Amino acid sequence: MTLLEQFQLWLGGVWPDWAAYIVPGIVGILIVLAFVVISVIIFIWYERRLLGRFQVRLGPNRLGPEGIFQPIATAVKILLKEDIVPAKGDKIVHWLAPVIVFVPVLLIFAVVPFREGAILTDLNVGIVYVVAISSISTVGIYMAGWASNNKYALIAALRTVAQMVSYELPVVLAILGVVLMTGSLSMTQIVAAQDVPFAVLQPLGFVIFFLGTVAEMNRSPFDLLEADSEIVAGYHIEYSGMKFAMFFLGEYGHALAYSCIITTLFLSGWQGPLLPPIIWFLIKVIAVFSVIVWMRATLPRLRVDQLMSFAWKGLLPMAIINLFIIAAEVLWLPEIAPWIIVAINFVFAIVLVLLWSRLFTLGGGRVEV
């Protein structure tokens, strides 16, 4: 019984039925939208400051105390720019692409549980909904690359399709591991079933899911679609003004959304000892995001064929074997103490990682090491 459903029941006693149906929906949507927009703005500031501190410098600190008005200034600057459409590009596709990239990000937040019962809709196919919606952005990026009439954008668009499609599979298989242990697809059930967080119970699944979603978000080390040094901003090379703002917000929105999903699925959501649940949720989301920024600060990016071989030859077989192991445990050892499962899973994870690292031949056979 989510909070909004309780609100709807109470309202049904006071107002007519159609009002009691619409008003909680609108209230819920506004709250979620406010959370997303404010969080994205705070994340932009947080990432720039944190990246600066990793790099022995301060981040932006001129506008407002310690720079918290910097994202607003960025937004104002982007809005005031002239909107340029390439003359020979496909105008309708060019206009539609940012919308298709940005809107699915907002849709994902409909099933993120902020605390017990604070979820917009408690779909009983929650996690499948998330996977389905997040793949729509791929089409948007490809449209952006095609409509720009620019060879750099086209290269980026084709790389995108390859990358996003190939990383969907390990992500979905890692999710299936979680679903098997929970027994249900609904997000609130997944959080409720985590007395021990699934990151500890299924370490290999956690690592696969984490790397897969970093690739889905197009962030370093997998950010070759907008590789600043090679293809000069990739698919949004011909975008300026509000459309670029949509891409920009969409990227940070993706980061926020996937951080929330990782927290929900693997780090036991809003559960925690002392503080109110919403604070635990925010702490975990910010911790996951910090690790993602940390990876961005340190690692160079992969080349596109290495990326694809990492997905198909590395992550996918490990994900399938992980799924078999979890299925075997759920089937034959359902009532056993959790720490035994933790130990078995850790052993399997280490063995598999060691085995698959043998696959990584330095130099591709052309040089001796």
Added chain:
Amino acid sequence: MKFERYGIGIAKGMALTFKHLFRSPITVQYPEQKLEVSRRIRGNELVWFVERCTGCATCAKACPQGNIEIVTHVGDKNNYVVDKFEIDTGRCMFCGLCVEACPYDALAMGRSYERAQYRRRDVILNKEQLQVSDVRQPSGYARPRIEATLPKQNLLVYWDKKEGGQKLSWLGLSKKRGRGV
């Protein structure tokens, strides 16, 4: 050469980046904090001592670009009187060859590096604008006597506040907040 596997190389790199979170950032909040420049800085200006100049034009001959224009006439004490002494600091590359060439120590480099002007003709400095004054101080480049009177430079190689170090703070909170311009 032995190479690490299994992601340990990446882990070591990430550990180093994490360690840098605890080091002071080396940012200097210009324009509120300005570092002490070197005693021999070849700043973006030239300083002329009118009482020492004899109008010999050795500096004009030493300049690789021909930036210095000197017009003199013969005075009554068997000397040259300088009518016009103009330096085009827009074309000047501040190499210091004119300062080294002057036999009477009448020309010196300046210490300031914030000499931008709004109009191009404002950077051509004539006789009155070039002279030494409170805002145009000479630097010690090729002038050891002036160099001995100037304060020493702030150096980053001394991390913290020992003699001549840049003051670094970990939190990086600015005490004064200027307009940033």
Added chain:
Amino acid sequence: MAIRTEPFVLNMGPQHPSTHGVFRMRVTLDGEVVVDVEPVVGYLHRGIEKLGETRTYTQIIPLTDRLDYVASMTNNFAYVLAVEKLAGIEIPERAEYIRIIMAETMRISSHLMAIGFFLNDLGAMMTPVLYMWREREKLLDLYEMVCGQRLTYNYMRIGGVSQDVPEEFMPALKKWVAEMPRFIDEYDQLLSQNEVLLARTKGVCILPRDTAINIAASGPVLRASGVKWDLRKADPYSIYDRFDFDIPVGTVGDNYDRYWVRMQEARQSVRILEQAIAQLPEGEVRANVPHLLRPPVGEAYGHIEAPKGELGFYLVSDRSIAPYRFHIRPPTLINLTALKDMVVGWKVADLIITFGSIDVCLGEIDR
């Protein structure tokens, strides 16, 4: 049924975030695979060689600063060596040691910048650049203390250096040299074993040994391909024969070797610096050279081991105050002729990082 494809031409124009300067390449691509590379240079041509013919020998020194602006004093050094060879001038001992100290610190500075921007092209978001910049800032402070400028130094003169180092230079330099091995170890920890870096650069874009010798490559590009040739040992100029150092040589000639050779050269430069600081004598720093030098009629070629390769200056004198002919041998232009051989068959991403590993500086290429 096979789909018909055809290669297309991509213009990585003069304005690109990763061509180090204004450099243009017309790349023919078949999908992601590079088929042909055609470099177009000349966007930074300033006519330095022609300008040199109308300036006296001392006035050319500020012009040579602007060639390889990353390591300016090495250009000055090579030029004054050529003039001293032409005119037969001896320089004092202390001046030789100070020149060596400046040349080796310039080498470290240039290699740090080369490695940093090589990693920036690879995608590591400015983090290695900013770490190496911290050390380079300390060096720039030291140079500002000596000659007053941070980029175009104009420090070497014909017959020595222009002024002696001030008294606070040596303690600061000693502290920097003492800290430097620890910082180079930190860069190694961050970079040399990084699996992503190894996957991107090991075995990629190999320059074979024979090709490297045939195109007259020099510097780290040549040494990475396995040829042990360094002008400081093969044809010692100045007083390099008094110092004890090794020459790192790569094995294969791929991008990783070029990066690794530069790291090791930085370590060897620290070794040379420690010895030079210990042996520094007292004395004058400038020989007695006429203000307007008129060398005897003849020609001279002075070359040094610049950080990017063999930088040479060819001067022809006809007994006047300005040279008759002034020609510069830029190391990176000649190393750049290998780009097409190295890159054909690899992908666009490899093209960018190979170009970064050659470490070009457009000021030298276009002069």
